[in-house]
Amino acid sequence: MEQKMFDLLHAYRKFKPHMLMVLIHLCYTFGYFMIEASFNHGMSPHVFVTYRYFVGGVVIFPFAYFFERNVRPKLTFALFLEIFVLSLLGVCLAVNMCFASMKYTSPTFVAAMLNTIASITFIIAVPLRFA
Template sequence: MAQKRVSHVLVCRELKPHLLMVIVQVGYTFLYFITEASFNHGMSPHVNARPKLTFALFMEIFVLSLLGVSVTLNMYFASLNYTNPTFVASMVNTIASLTFIIAVALGFEVLDLRNPRGIAKVIGTMISLAGVLIMTLYKGPVMRNLWHPLIHIPGKSAAINEDWLKGSILTVSSCVTWSVWYIMQKSIKR
């Protein structure tokens, strides 16, 4: 009985990539159905009218692509090299809060503390930032893995370069540029 169970586990482990691939294909099929239904209800797959490509618009698009993809993601991945993934993953949760704070500072968002929505935005921002602080600063008990890790990179633990100051600055800079990128998308000329 135990040998039969072990063989089922091995078969499932070997079939897992194939099953996941089938699930992805089913997802794509649903995407195609939804897209076709959208086209049948009047959505156009083509852009008919676009603004004239001026030098100013070209520079806005250039800065958006430089800031949003190149700079932000390069700082993000570089910060992983200097800190640990837990810190970086928790700091990425500040992007929504930072976007709100920067948008208020630049005047894109109006903060009305007499309105329940304004109060909810401020409370949500504070809760989000408090959660990130707790995730970053709390040192709980070490948790042991019950199973073998899914991905094992030989020699990685010895090769981690921990420079927390540099990594923290890169992580925060990445989150700030990500937030500014979101705000710039709102302000780009249409």
């Protein structure tokens, strides 16, 4: 009996990252179905993205202010412009396109396509000599 428990514990430790990865993807898929339901009830994807980033900013702001107060660099105009452009084009545009595509396809398709981002990025980077 003790040997069986030891084998089960060893298997759990060995496959814990895999189980967590599957759990995270299940949570993402559940979230996409919830988002799809809100879109079917009339919410605009662009409004949803705005609410999402507003709530995220409000939640993260106190932690960033108190824990990173003495570490962060001085906010110059060039740094502010760089952060603005990267957040606008890098994150906001991608999430807006993802949620807008959810209006035309299923959440399952969107969840599957998000897993191909890394490989498509590599395929684009090879001809541009970034990889």
